[in-house]
Amino acid sequence: MAYSDKVIDHYENPRNVGSFDKNDEGVGTGMVGAPACGDVMKLQIRVNEQGIIEDARFKTYGCGSAIASSSLVTEWVKGKSIDEAEKIRNTQIAEELALPPVKIHCSILAEDAIKAAISDYRKKHGLTEPAPVEAKKVA
Amino acid sequence: MSVKLPIYLDYSATTPVDPRVAQKMIPYLTEHFGNPASRSHAFGWEAEKAVEEARGHVAALLNADPKEIVWTSGATEGNNLALKGAANFNKGKGKHIITQKTEHKAVLDTVRELERQGFEATYLDPEPNGLVDLKKLEAAIRPDTILVSIMMVNNEIGVIQPIAEIGEICRARGIVFHCDAVQAAGKVPIDLQKLKIDLLTVTAHKVYGPKGIGALYVRRKPRVRIEPQNHGGGHERGFRSGTLATHQIVGMGEAFRIARAEMATENERIRMLRDRLLKGIKEIEEIYVNGDLERRIPGNLNVSFNFVEGESLIMAIKDVAVSSGSACTSASLEPSYVLRALGRSDELAHSSIRFTLGRFTTEEEVDYTVDLLKRKIAKLRELSPLWEMHKEGVDLNTVQWAAH
Numbered sequence: 001m002a003y004s005d006k007v008i009d010h011y012e013n014p015r016n017v018g019s020f021d022k023n024d025e026g027v028g029t030g031m032v033g034a035p036a037c038g039d040v041m042k043l044q045i046r047v048n049e050q051g052i053i054e055d056a057r058f059k060t061y062g063c064g065s066a067i068a069s070s071s072l073v074t075e076w077v078k079g080k081s082i083d084e085a086e087k088i089r090n091t092q093i094a095e096e097l098a099l100p101p102v103k104i105h106c107s108i109l110a111e112d113a114i115k116a117a118i119s120d121y122r123k124k125h126g127l128t129e130p131a132p133v134e135a136k137k138v139a
Numbered sequence: 140m141s142v143k144l145p146i147y148l149d150y151s152a153t154t155p156v157d158p159r160v161a162q163k164m165i166p167y168l169t170e171h172f173g174n175p176a177s178r179s180h181a182f183g184w185e186a187e188k189a190v191e192e193a194r195g196h197v198a199a200l201l202n203a204d205p206k207e208i209v210w211t212s213g214a215t216e217g218n219n220l221a222l223k224g225a226a227n228f229n230k231g232k233g234k235h236i237i238t239q240k241t242e243h244k245a246v247l248d249t250v251r252e253l254e255r256q257g258f259e260a261t262y263l264d265p266e267p268n269g270l271v272d273l274k275k276l277e278a279a280i281r282p283d284t285i286l287v288s289i290m291m292v293n294n295e296i297g298v299i300q301p302i303a304e305i306g307e308i309c310r311a312r313g314i315v316f317h318c319d320a321v322q323a324a325g326k327v328p329i330d331l332q333k334l335k336i337d338l339l340t341v342t343a344h345k346v347y348g349p350k351g352i353g354a355l356y357v358r359r360k361p362r363v364r365i366e367p368q369n370h371g372g373g374h375e376r377g378f379r380s381g382t383l384a385t386h387q388i389v390g391m392g393e394a395f396r397i398a399r400a401e402m403a404t405e406n407e408r409i410r411m412l413r414d415r416l417l418k419g420i421k422e423i424e425e426i427y428v429n430g431d432l433e434r435r436i437p438g439n440l441n442v443s444f445n446f447v448e449g450e451s452l453i454m455a456i457k458d459v460a461v462s463s464g465s466a467c468t469s470a471s472l473e474p475s476y477v478l479r480a481l482g483r484s485d486e487l488a489h490s491s492i493r494f495t496l497g498r499f500t501t502e503e504e505v506d507y508t509v510d511l512l513k514r515k516i517a518k519l520r521e522l523s524p525l526w527e528m529h530k531e532g533v534d535l536n537t538v539q540w541a542a543h
Contacts, residue, residue: 003255003454011454017522034540036485038448038474042524057526063450067522116541 002065004098010068015075018057020044022038028082028121032112033134039066043113045077047121053077053085056130058113065103069110082118144458146504150345150497151294151322152462156390157347157498164291164349165394175383176374181464186385193392197354200324200395201339203331204359208339209378209398210388213353214321215245217340218288220355220379222249222319222363225338226258229315233283239263239271240480241295246288246319267482268299268431277308286315291323295477295493298432299327306335317364321345325398326406326436330354337363343387347498348394352387355379392527405498407516414494419509423516425488425529429478438496443478444456444485446526447519451494455515459508464491486525486535 003011019042022029026046035038039062047054056074060067072093075086093099093107122128147155167189174188177183191205198205209228211217217316226236238250240262250260261279266272271289280287291302301320309316317338321331325346331339342353357363357378360392371380417440420426425445444452463475473490483491494508520526525535 011451014522021525031524032541035489035535036540038450038485039491040540042523042527061446061523061525062448062452067451068447093174100447112541 006097007065007099010071010097011064014058014067014071015122016055016057016071016123017059018045020055020057021060025124028117028119028124030113030116030118030120032116033062033109038062039109039118041066041070041109041113043070043073043117045080045111045114045117045121047082049084051081053080053082062106062109063090063103065097065099065106066109068097069099069106070113072096073110073114077114082121085114085119088114142501142503142507146459146508148494148500148504148508149460149462150500151297151351151493152345154347154497155499156344156349157394157397158222159397160348160390164386164388164390167389171385173384173385175385176372181187186383187346189385189392190383193388194395196399200333200399202331202333203356207331207356207359207447209355209357209365209375210337210383211340211353211355211379212351213344214243214319214340214342217342217353218243218245218317218319219249219353220368221338221365222246222253222286222288223368224378225315225363226253227366228364229285230258233285234258235281235282235284236260236286236288237263237276237279237284238288239265239290241265241269241293241477242288242290243294243319243321246290250288252278259393265480268434269296269477269481270431270434271300271305272310273301273304276305277412278407278416280308280312280314282310284314286317288317288319289339289455290319290321291329291431292320292327292436294322295475296441296481297495298430299323299434299436302336303334309337309540310335313502322436325395326438330400331358332457338365341405343391343394344393346394346398349387349390352384352391356393369543389530408499409496409498411521412500412502413437413440413494414496415502416440416496416505416509418503420512422514429483429487429491432442440494441478441482441491442498443491443496445487445490446523446529447490447516449492452490452515453521455519456508459511460533461495463491 020027031042042059044057047055048054056077058070058074060070088108090111090122171185173182173186175186193206196210197208254260315337317341318336321342324341337358338355344350369380374380427443429441478488
């Protein structure tokens with residue numbers, strides 16, 4: 001499998017690796033995927049009182065593309081409002097990292113991880129969820 | 140440390156051609172280019188002599204008669220010829236075939252094709268150590284069973300099957316026994332005067348010979364009949380038509396001659412290196428060796444590194460050439476079907492790496508690999524949410540994972 005330079009860069013120098021305290025009021029945690037499928041992503045966001053994502057952390061079990069996809073989105077969500085971050089699409093991730101067709105599911109998982117983290121944050125703060133989106137079949 | 144990178148630890152995928160083999164082959168591409176089937180001149184005679192000498196070397200490694208050796212293009216063709224040839228020849232006697240779930244795809248897909256043609260097949264589950272349970276094999280035999288195909292050595296986990304016993308079971312019932320010995324030749328002694336194997340597949344490129352050449356052993360006493368799959372000039376006593384690739388055959392012969400001469404000392408050296416690799420890997424937490432460690436060829440080590448995904452580990456140790464699952468399936472996202480058949484969880488199957496050592500592996504290469512693994516496993520586990528949960532004492536089997 002030939003990886004793009006951007007995937008290799010994120011894989012070898014992953015950004016924002018780590019964890020926040022998931023019980024912290026300002027933290028939203030999303031965990032998506034399953035070990036049996038070969039990918040699990042944990043994405044966490046720290047949101048300030050203005051609803052802006054100040055910081056993000058991730059940990060990923062998965063292939064190089066999965067690690068790169070989650071590393072990339074931690075960079076992208078920083079500085080965005082949760083409403084803006086929610087608009088990040090897997091196609092943008094796949095395009096940025098030049099993912100081959102067999103690795104598109106990694107970008108879908110990264111999009112799902114952002115949504116899950118935002119949803120967790122909203123639940124903690126009693127914010128209304130937008131209309132639920134049907135869970136995507138990935139693997 | 141002066142180690143030349145990248146390091147090759149994938150000898151079960153293929154091997155480099157031994158320089159002695161390459162030297163022997165070259166004149167048969169240029170000067171001695173004759174067609175071994177040409178009976179009317181010296182060019183043909185010379186090529187034929189070389190082919191027969193090589194046939195003798197292949198037969199010698201297997202303790203067979205040279206007349207029992209049929210040249211093929213490799214193991215896939217050999218397995219196709221054996222299975223389709225024996226099934227079709229014996230279809231008047233019955234239509235049932237027995238094999239096992241951990242065979243190579245060249246056997247499994249051929250049996251599937253035979254099922255499409257109207258044959259019926261039983262795919263045995265191996266035991267958790269990778270070996271066939273002889274009682275289960277006996278229980279699977281039906282009055283209309285005509286063919287059993289069990290490999291000698293598994294390509295992913297290197298375990299050695301109880302071939303002698305399987306041969307006895309089949310012979311007593313008049314069932315043709317085919318054995319894929321691709322990963323066994325040159326690593327395990329094979330004595331076809333003793334083993335009751337009727338058809339046996341070998342290939343050159345796993346034994347330091349060239350790619351594109353193999354052989355099928357077809358027993359003469361008692362005589363085993365197969366239907367040819369290639370028709371044409373009647374080469375190889377009609378079993379396999381097609382002009383013989385003299386240089387390839389010469390290469391295979393030389394490779395098998397060297398294997399016979401050096402197998403015993405080579406095995407000991409490789410076993411020592413494999414044990415050194417295992418000792419180093421065992422210093423890492425949460426590792427699992429896949430397949431029986433005792434009944435296994437010396438050069439194979441298949442290990443699951445829990446909480447680390449196999450493909451990312453391969454990427455992390457890119458200076459070391461290894462494989463996750465088998466080379467034929469490493470482009471797919473499915474976990475190894477062999478490890479799944481052993482009852483390994485999907486997680487552990489996803490986390491497996493096959494290391495296969497060979498003739499040119501050195502102690503320095505093994506030490507380099509152990510050091511690299513220790514560092515990269517630690518790094519990937521730092522990245523792994525599963526490792527974090529494991530360290531927090533969470534039982535991952537109790538977690539409700541989001542469906543995807």
